[in-house]
Amino acid sequence: MLQNNPELKSKIDQLWNKFWSGGISNPLTAIEQITYLLFMKRLDELDQKKQADAEWTDETYTSKFEGKWIPPRFRANLRDEDSEDERKKKLEDEKRYEIEKRSLRWSEFKFFSPADRMLEHVQDNVFPFLKDLNGTESSFTRHMKNAVFIIPSGRLLVEAVKTVDEIFEVMERDSQEKGQAFQDIQGDVYEMLLSEIATAGKNGQFRTPRHIIKLIADLVQPQLGHKIADPACGTAGFLLGAYQYIVTQLAVTVGAKNFSPLQLQPDEDGFVRTSLAAGLTEKAQATLQASLHGYDFETTMVRLGLMNLMMHGIDEPRIDYKDTLSKSFTEESEYDIVMANPPFTGSIDKGDINENLQLGTTKTELLFVEKIYRLLKKGGTACVIVPQGVLFGAGLAFKTLRQLLVERCDLKAVITLPSGVFKPYAGVSTAILLFTKVWGPLDKVTQPATGHVWFYDMRADGYSLDDKRTKQEDYGDLQDIVAKYHARNPEIDTERTAQCFMVPRVDIETEGYDLSLSRYKQDVFEEVHYDAPGVILDRLIQAEVGDVDEAELDKVQSGIVRELLELRRMVG
Known part of the structure; x- marks a missing residue:
């Protein structure tokens, strides 16, 4: 688990602290925003791996980032009462807003500069693309409908992207050195983040x-x-x-x-x-x-x-x-x-x-x-x-x-x-x-x-x-x-x-x-034998003063030894 990799835990703590200092202090909100970033990164990596595997096996694979894509805000609003010409014009107009899907990859947009340009691109294009990912009928798309990307500044996004990359580098190295499946290490990272939700014992x-x-x-x-x-x-x-x-x-x-x-x-x-x-x-x-x-x-x-x-x-x-x-x-x-x-x-x-x-x-x-x-x-x-x-x-x-x-x-x-x-x-x-x-x-x-x-x-x-x-x-x-x-x-x-x-x-x-x-369940009671109180007191007195005869002990007027001697006389 994550406790055994202090470097990974440190990176996750850094990420969490950046969100906290960047103004996102609610654990549930922060984990949701961090999850979107992890998802963007992992989606790109999985897609590239599937492409490589397909090339190796001579199979066909269509990348999620292949071709062009129109952000939902620019899509044509087609109505039943539109004429054929009106529909055609609307569809032609929306094509002006097509963007290359490859620009939505993590490995592409992480190099966008300045920071505000990256933030604008992720907010306006990458995040809507994620929400649109599995088609309009999928469970994921339906439940992502009201999701919002609320990282407030380009600076925080750049720092978060850099830290997520570092986390994935450590995960990759850990999987190679220890033979643990990458997904399992990723699960550790994800669960470490999810654990923050439970700090308040929500519901x-x-x-x-x-x-x-x-x-x-x-x-x-x-x-x-x-x-x-x-x-x-x-x-x-x-x-x-x-x-x-x-x-x-x-x-x-x-x-x-x-x-x-x-x-x-x-x-x-x-x-x-x-x-x-x-x-x-x-x-x-x-x-x-x-x-x-x-x-x-x-x-x-x-x-x-x-x-x-x-x-x-x-x-x-x-x-x-x-x-x-x-x-x-x-x-x-x-x-x-x-x-x-x-x-x-x-x-x-x-x-x-x-x-x-x-x-x-x-x-x-x-x-x-x-x-x-x-x-x-x-x-x-x-x-x-x-x-x-x-x-x-x-x-x-x-x-x-x-x-x-x-x-x-x-x-x-x-x-x-x-x-x-x-x-x-x-x-x-x-x-x-x-x-x-x-x-x-x-x-x-x-x-x-x-x-x-x-x-x-x-x-x-x-x-x-x-x-x-x-x-x-x-x-x-x-x-x-x-x-x-x-x-x-x-x-x-x-x-x-x-x-x-x-x-x-x-x-x-x-x-x-x-x-x-x-x-x-039945409890087992064992009989325990203890030394007599006098024997225990003799042992304590000896520990305090060493081997001293009784005459010398009688001369002791105060202190713990005097009290022990009194106790020994009482238990007789």
């Missing part, structure tokens, strides 16, 4: 650490052809995690020509990952891209999520602006996999809650879990992060939800996370719930779906649990969780003094569907 949204996303992907094991969703996707970290997991598995099993063994080595968290989908067939790539669906109720998050996926090679991301708890969102039984860390905002307006949600509560941490259950197809699996209060809350809605998970789902696992996992943004204690939908909401349950629940007490995640979150030498419990979850056995994993164990459904029913680990 309870806390960025899920990448190693926790990778853990969840390894637990769920999404496959090519699965329809995958995140109903509160934020910047699309879980969708990207699913994408990278599937791409990696295909690379491992099929063997992709563009992967070196070094690229498929375990990363610093012990997971094998790559974003490089070049080895996939065109059909597999299209299937994979069409399978990822994300929703968020903030337009900024939707734009950031779209650009995040596009910067990782997903050309047409399916992320949309939707409040998935509201009456306007009616999807049910659609997805094979749901991975999510929904916001813990506390409550939602009762009048806007979808009437299909039956818990009778306004608490979003409960409503989202029920919604995720409803989004799953029968046989579909979800892995969701919840505050630990969901596991033991005494209210009717809490208990009803837990009963639903145990009876209508096969609740496979409850993994408690240490409270430091989301630091420095939040100290909230969380847990991972992993369940498969068996019975639908209207089905009559003839037999509860859960047989046994696997509990795991994660004590370490490979990073320090303070605000610094420094990488530790080992993987913490990450790889142990994956291995033991997939090898779990209700006949063997019965020792409740262990770090993980399985609990029969009957025991959970007896405890009123309480899912807190402490309810079932």
Whole structure:
């Protein structure tokens, strides 16, 4: 992760500070503007790489920057009532404003001088070109419609462009020296920037650490052809995690020509990952891209999520602006996999809650879990992060939800996370719930779906649990969780003094569907023998004065030695 590359972290801090001092102090606004620059840079680089690859393989590739382009503000306003001559004249007039697309490349406009000329060109041409990128019907274009480029000065833009170039140089060098896929390093950079959003804990949204996303992907094991969703996707970290997991598995099993063994080595968290989908067939790539669906109720998050996926090679991301708890969102039984860390905002307006949600509560941490259950197809699996209060809350809605998970789902696992996992943004204690939908909401349950629940007490995640979150030498419990979850056995994993164990459904029913680990874990008490108080006091006295006989000690009139002697007489 980024903590291990101080040069990269320093460059990102520089970029952030330039925006701050340049008058853009709102973290969400700054990250959005920085993201546009990263996107411009990456778009140019990806296009040039695809051109080079096509030349090498004698294939045809049409560059996004080939030909001419007319900025939207100069396009002809054609109306139905226009005559043929009027249409022809308008179209001829607009041609006067055509510009060469190559001038919209990062590698071209970064040399524009003076600074104000570059700013004007990016504002009036490059940014509108980005918004127009995937055609008028694309999700990206639709959600970029109201986006604005608000870098206020040419000087700030020039400095930001220079710093972004330096960041990409460090990333390229890092990928060559350490064998890590460029996209993964870029993901580190992007997530470092995204982390700034969470400093204010906006709407309870806390960025899920990448190693926790990778853990969840390894637990769920999404496959090519699965329809995958995140109903509160934020910047699309879980969708990207699913994408990278599937791409990696295909690379491992099929063997992709563009992967070196070094690229498929375990990363610093012990997971094998790559974003490089070049080895996939065109059909597999299209299937994979069409399978990822994300929703968020903030337009900024939707734009950031779209650009995040596009910067990782997903050309047409399916992320949309939707409040998935509201009456306007009616999807049910659609997805094979749901991975999510929904916001813990506390409550939602009762009048806007979808009437299909039956818990009778306004608490979003409960409503989202029920919604995720409803989004799953029968046989579909979800892995969701919840505050630990969901596991033991005494209210009717809490208990009803837990009963639903145990009876209508096969609740496979409850993994408690240490409270430091989301630091420095939040100290909230969380847990991972992993369940498969068996019975639908209207089905009559003839037999509860859960047989046994696997509990795991994660004590370490490979990073320090303070605000610094420094990488530790080992993987913490990450790889142990994956291995033991997939090898779990209700006949063997019965020792409740262990770090993980399985609990029969009957025991959970007896405890009123309480899912807190402490309810079932048995503590081990070890008998400890201590020296007698007199012996301890003798040792302390000797440490103060050395080997002195009792007669000499009796002459001591004051100080700590006198007090120790008094204590020794009292304990006799």
